[in-house]
Amino acid sequence: MKQGVNAVKTISRNGGRAAVVSAALMGLAACATGAKPEAMIVAPTQTDKPFPQALQHAMCVRTVTGGEKTNPLWASKVDNQGFQAALTSSLNGAGLGTSPGCSFPVDVNLLGLSQPFAGFNMTVTSHVNYKVYDQSGQPVVLATVDAPYTAKVSDAFVGVERLRLANEGSIRTNISQFFDKLRAVEIKSAAAAPATPTSGN
Numbered sequence: 001m002k003q004g005v006n007a008v009k010t011i012s013r014n015g016g017r018a019a020v021v022s023a024a025l026m027g028l029a030a031c032a033t034g035a036k037p038e039a040m041i042v043a044p045t046q047t048d049k050p051f052p053q054a055l056q057h058a059m060c061v062r063t064v065t066g067g068e069k070t071n072p073l074w075a076s077k078v079d080n081q082g083f084q085a086a087l088t089s090s091l092n093g094a095g096l097g098t099s100p101g102c103s104f105p106v107d108v109n110l111l112g113l114s115q116p117f118a119g120f121n122m123t124v125t126s127h128v129n130y131k132v133y134d135q136s137g138q139p140v141v142l143a144t145v146d147a148p149y150t151a152k153v154s155d156a157f158v159g160v161e162r163l164r165l166a167n168e169g170s171i172r173t174n175i176s177q178f179f180d181k182l183r184a185v186e187i188k189s190a191a192a193a194p195a196t197p198t199s200g201n
Contacts, residue, residue, distance in 0.1 A: 032160045034070035035078045039168040040086035042175045044094050051179075054187035056095050059132070060102035061088050066110035075115060076164035078126070078171055083110060090175050096182070104140060107131040111144070113167060118159060123150040124166035126174045132182070143181050147174035 064087070067080035087108065091097035111127040125148040132141035149169030156162040 031072040032070055032074060032076045033072070033164055034076060035082055035164055035167045035171065037082045037085035037089070039165075040078075040082065040171040040175070041093065042090040042172055042179060048094075048179075049183045051094065051096060051183055052185055052187045055104060055182060055185070057098045058103040059091050059096040060098060060105055061091070062105035062107050064108045064110070066108075066112070076160060076167050078110060078113065078167055080110075083108065083171065086171065087175055090179070094179065103135050104132055107133075113170070115163065115167075120153045121150050122159075122162050122166045123148055124163070124170040125149075126167075126170040128171075128174050128178070130178050130181075132185075134187075140187065141181055141185055143178065145174050145177045145181075147171075147177055149173050 061084050064080040064084040067083055068077040069079050070077045087106070088097060091106075107130075109129040111129055114125040114127070116122050116124075125146055127144065127146050129144045130141060131139060134140050147170055149166055149172070151162045151166035151169060153162070155165050
């Protein structure tokens with residue numbers, strides 16, 4: 001009889017562990033979706049430090065590389081088009097973007113996303129390289145930003161959705177930190193203004 005009681009306790013403990021593992025992994029059976037551009041946009045706030053005058057209405061996103069398409073049977077990712085749309089909208093919202101041409105093009109390389117396989121709280125760290133050039137082709141900003149963001153169970157119960165939220169939050173934080181670097185840039189007046197041709201005597 002005692003052996004039977006012990007067996008029941010063992011089954012109960014194992015069942016509890018299985019329930020915890022199942023809860024953490026249940027989202028993997030759902031279809032993964034890619035990060036949404038609108039969820040990666042950085043919204044300006046009144047407390048933000050101003051950007052250099054030369055950068056205002058003078059920037060555009062020239063290239064974005066390194067992104068990945070999302071496999072619905074695997075995990076949420078961030079693709080090039082989504083990142084470019086989010087960064088372009090963020091630049092426009094901050095008063096930095098311009099169209100159709102610009103004096104300070106931005107080239108972006110999404111080096112990767114450090115993602116968890118599963119978990120209740122999922123932290124994703126995005127690794128992004130930014131290059132900003134002036135009209136003469138000289139670099140104004142050369143920076144790699146690593147930005148973590150954690151999505152909690154309270155944000156989304158299903159695992160694949162929680163991972164997508166962590167991706168979006170990480171890219172949003174990454175762009176925000178890139179903006180902090182732009183605010184600290186010192187632009188020479190010669191680089192900010194278009195070159196004017198000179199006539200020989």
